[in-house]
Amino acid sequence: MVEVKVPATSANIGPGFDCLGLAVKKYNRFVVEEIEEGLVFEGCEEEFKNEENLIYVSMKKCFDKLNYTPTGLSIKIEGDIPVSRGLGSSAACVVGGILAANGLTGGTLSEEEVLNLAAEMEGHPDNITPALYGGITVSVTEEDRTIYNKINIKEDFKLCALIPDFKLSTDRARAVLPKTIDYKQGVYNIGRVALMISALSSGNLELLKIACKDKLHEDYRAQLIENFYDIKDKCSEFNALSVFLSGAGPAIMVMLRKDDTSFSNNIKKYLDTLRNRWEVLELDIDNEGSQVTIL
Template identity: 55%
Template structure:
């Protein structure tokens, strides 16, 4: 049985809609082995113990691409990434499935092969690419293939995920987006994406708050999240360098300097005051990406 560990991811990072993504040190783990026949899935909710399981479907798709026929599969799923919270739980299933299929079939896929297969299954590369490679990435699709590069963030930052106890499906979060945006809004996001990346690379963290603004998706998706504006405001009140909607939401991610030791406790106290159940988790960048665990 092989085991694959996949990090959580936070996509978009403010203005970088559908292209920027970041791997974080929260993980799902997947174990898989080929058996004589059938499908056995454990470790997840009953509704996912079937052929619609995304990890299993990703394995099957990869087998189809490489021309391998598995007799049967036994799968064990575990981990800490919450479902439908904007932290890449679906991406982790896809990445885990592709890598597990590669290991079982001994196909010898390289990183670029895996990144491309994952993006084709997911439909876009912003979450799956950093989940494979680790770190922060910028990814685009060109002629059906992923073109990506890693962004080397200057040391000195950590992140804090403020995770509500309700789900928000990516489909619903997509439905509220406008079909078109204005020229001015396009320029607004392009300029801020450039400034954000520059500030992260050069360590000019005081500029993050200017570069992380967005007019393409957060102003629309925020309307689906109760207390969204209040939590964003409190992130800055408690010393965050920036705050953004993680992926499609509803998790809100704060960007913190490493020396900020008060943020989590202050945020927890604030959340108690509004009588809402939110989890607060301090996270670091995962630099390694998905890994095969060999015992």
């Protein structure tokens, strides 16, 4: 029996489209056991209790790579990461499934093999690497390999997730993106990614407000999120260090100073005036990443 704990993640961090990501202290837990026969789920909605379940699909991908066929599986899910909100719920399932399957078979896959298999399944590594390793990561794909590095950050800030009551699928959020970008937009984002990494490393937090700006995805996805710009403006008014769309959205992530005690109350009062309901959740960076326990 194997237990896997995977943190929620927030990808892009503004300009770092498909390459920057961070892990936060909000988790999904999976307890997986090989049984005599069948496929048994516990802790998820009825519609996901089948072979299309992403956790099972990820486990099977790992089993196939190892030429292993389990007699049957029991999969228990304790999910605290909201689905289709831009907080890495699919990455958590992919990472959790692969790590669970690898654990059941004795940890045969190397760390690099786990990373590459998970990134291949997810399609891009920005959520995968922080889910696996924690912290804030930069990751790229090079000749079918995922190359990543954790950023050494000065943690003088905390995060606040604004999570709406409506979902937004990654497929839909990607469908609104353009097929090509203007040269100036590329230069704009490259500069801000560099500034973002520099600001996080040095602790010069005043730069984050400029560094988090984006020209590649947020403006296109904003049309899918009611009141997006109004919320961003209010966050800035309430002294946020930076505000950006979390992954593909619709959640919005805010960076705050550690000693900020007023932002959450102020933004909650504003969000309560809107048509949709929004949860305001302060979070810290998770620096540990996924944890595997053999029970």
